[in-house]
Amino acid sequence: MPVVVTHTVRLLGDHGIPTVVSVHVANGLPGFTIVGQPDGSCRETRDRVRAAILSTDYAWPLERITVDIAPRPQRIPSSVDLAIAVGLLAATDQLARHLVEHIDFVGELGLDGTIRRVPGIVALVHDASQSTVVIPAVQHLTSPNWNQQSVPATSLTQVVDSLKTSQWPQAPSPIPVLAGTCPGLEQTRGNHNAIGALIIAATGRHHLCIHGPAGSGKTMLAQALPRIMPELTDQEYLDVQRVHSAAGLYETPGRDVPFRAPHHTSSAVAMLGGGSTVFRPGELSCAHHGVLLLDDIDEYAPTVLDSFRQPLTTGEIIISRAAGQVALPAKFLLVGTVRPCACGNAVTCRCSDNTKERFQRRVNNALVNRFELHVTTTPHGRTNHYRTVDVREQVSAASNLAFHRQGCLNADLTIEQLDQYAQLTNGSTELLQHALALGSITHRTVNTIRRVARTIADLRGQLDNTLSVDAVTAAFALHRNAMSNELTF
Numbered sequence: 001m002p003v004v005v006t007h008t009v010r011l012l013g014d015h016g017i018p019t020v021v022s023v024h025v026a027n028g029l030p031g032f033t034i035v036g037q038p039d040g041s042c043r044e045t046r047d048r049v050r051a052a053i054l055s056t057d058y059a060w061p062l063e064r065i066t067v068d069i070a071p072r073p074q075r076i077p078s079s080v081d082l083a084i085a086v087g088l089l090a091a092t093d094q095l096a097r098h099l100v101e102h103i104d105f106v107g108e109l110g111l112d113g114t115i116r117r118v119p120g121i122v123a124l125v126h127d128a129s130q131s132t133v134v135i136p137a138v139q140h141l142t143s144p145n146w147n148q149q150s151v152p153a154t155s156l157t158q159v160v161d162s163l164k165t166s167q168w169p170q171a172p173s174p175i176p177v178l179a180g181t182c183p184g185l186e187q188t189r190g191n192h193n194a195i196g197a198l199i200i201a202a203t204g205r206h207h208l209c210i211h212g213p214a215g216s217g218k219t220m221l222a223q224a225l226p227r228i229m230p231e232l233t234d235q236e237y238l239d240v241q242r243v244h245s246a247a248g249l250y251e252t253p254g255r256d257v258p259f260r261a262p263h264h265t266s267s268a269v270a271m272l273g274g275g276s277t278v279f280r281p282g283e284l285s286c287a288h289h290g291v292l293l294l295d296d297i298d299e300y301a302p303t304v305l306d307s308f309r310q311p312l313t314t315g316e317i318i319i320s321r322a323a324g325q326v327a328l329p330a331k332f333l334l335v336g337t338v339r340p341c342a343c344g345n346a347v348t349c350r351c352s353d354n355t356k357e358r359f360q361r362r363v364n365n366a367l368v369n370r371f372e373l374h375v376t377t378t379p380h381g382r383t384n385h386y387r388t389v390d391v392r393e394q395v396s397a398a399s400n401l402a403f404h405r406q407g408c409l410n411a412d413l414t415i416e417q418l419d420q421y422a423q424l425t426n427g428s429t430e431l432l433q434h435a436l437a438l439g440s441i442t443h444r445t446v447n448t449i450r451r452v453a454r455t456i457a458d459l460r461g462q463l464d465n466t467l468s469v470d471a472v473t474a475a476f477a478l479h480r481n482a483m484s485n486e487l488t489f
């Protein structure tokens with residue numbers, strides 16, 4: 001009896017790997033083996049597939065069944081269940097084999113033959129090798145521009161019937177889009193310089209650190225950031241959907257940039273992603289194209305913060321395990337908040353010198369040199385006149401301007417581009433040389449200041465390739481958390 005071949009896709013990181021399942025049924029001692037897999041992992045798959053086939057009134061052959069999965073996974077994912085089941089039905093002539101050959105089957109089988117959801121459905125459908133992909137009905141996707149067409153499956157019986165009649169059921173309505181719940185600028189109070197810094201951060205994608213006592217609105221300002229950033233483009237939206245679905249977040253994200261605020265007790269694996277076989281994306285990847293907030297940044301474990309250095313530099317996380325190496329995307333805007341003291345308030349503080357010193361040491365170690373902008377908030381502000389929609393438009397206009405000029409946002413300007421688009425006047429050079437001589441900044445900081453100054457100039461409509469002294473002075477003050485003038489755009 002020849003071999004029946006079916007197609008499926010399995011998840012690795014945020015990508016789908018097209019996979020071929022071959023099923024061979026022949027005379028011999030009844031048994032079920034998956035080539036190259038230990039008994040334990042084999043038994044799990046066999047038990048689900050066997051129960052599903054028997055409980056939907058098909059026959060389980062009392063023969064020798066051999067399944068090969070290529071390329072061979074480290075561990076068999078449950079998403080290949082459906083491909084094995086239909087392959088087996090075709091191999092035992094319960095289903096015509098030409099019906100199953102040019103379709104991708106993705107889904108985990110329940111013992112009663114129902115088809116269950118699997119993580120990473122967006123990547124699985126998008127990276128499938130065949131043009132039709134059968135997916136769990138509960139995970140129905142709207143994919144207008146994709147090459148693949150997904151058809152819904154509720155149970156093994158329905159899949160077999162649909163294959164025989166070529167009639168697939170009506171797709172259920174897609175999973176509702178997760179509405180953005182972040183507050184807008186209207187809810188914030190006072191703190192005009194902090195709002196100015198938010199606008200600069202959103203436009204140029206410069207990492208921002210907000211300092212201030214407890215109750216001065218640091219968190220609320222940070223939460224307003226995704227609302228003033230431009231909506232995701234089609235490609236960015238697809239990237240975000242891929243990562244979120246691979247991370248097991250089943251709500252479809254909206255068009256607003258993602259906002260993630262992981263708790264300070266989160267482990268390095270929860271932040272960076274990992275696992276031994278499928279490499280599940282972590283919080284940093286879930287914030288891809290969006291904002292990652294570390295509230296009270298000194299509370300996070302120093303080892304966890306240390307692991308941020310690579311993604312902050314390269315925009316991706318490389319995870320290496322015995323099963324191989326995977327690169328997960330993680331390009332995000334980092335926002336941190338810092339209290340003046342461990343007790344939250346410097347004015348009413350009664351902490352011992354020791355406590356204060358320990359606190360300061362933790363803050364200094366906490367990625368503080370990675371932030372390009374520093375700003376301080378104060379409590380008791382008045383209501384703001386800012387409107388989120390207007391600010392978002394302003395941010396969109398300035399970031400489009402930068403993108404059309406140099407093909408990237410200002411935070412990504414290379415040194416050659418800085419020399420072209422962010423030239424310094426004699427006055428600015430003098431200012432920075434003086435700070436360099438005093439040792440208060442480094443050469444890397446000078447480039448950072450030029451990038452931020454480029455953004456400030458763009459927002460002010462100063463489109464000259466030479467930066468104004470004003471813009472450089474403001475960027476320098478923001479770097480040192482010493483903004484004294486009103487920062488408005």
Ligand SMILES: [Zn+2]
Nearest residue numbers: 341343349351
């Ligand atoms: Zn204190």
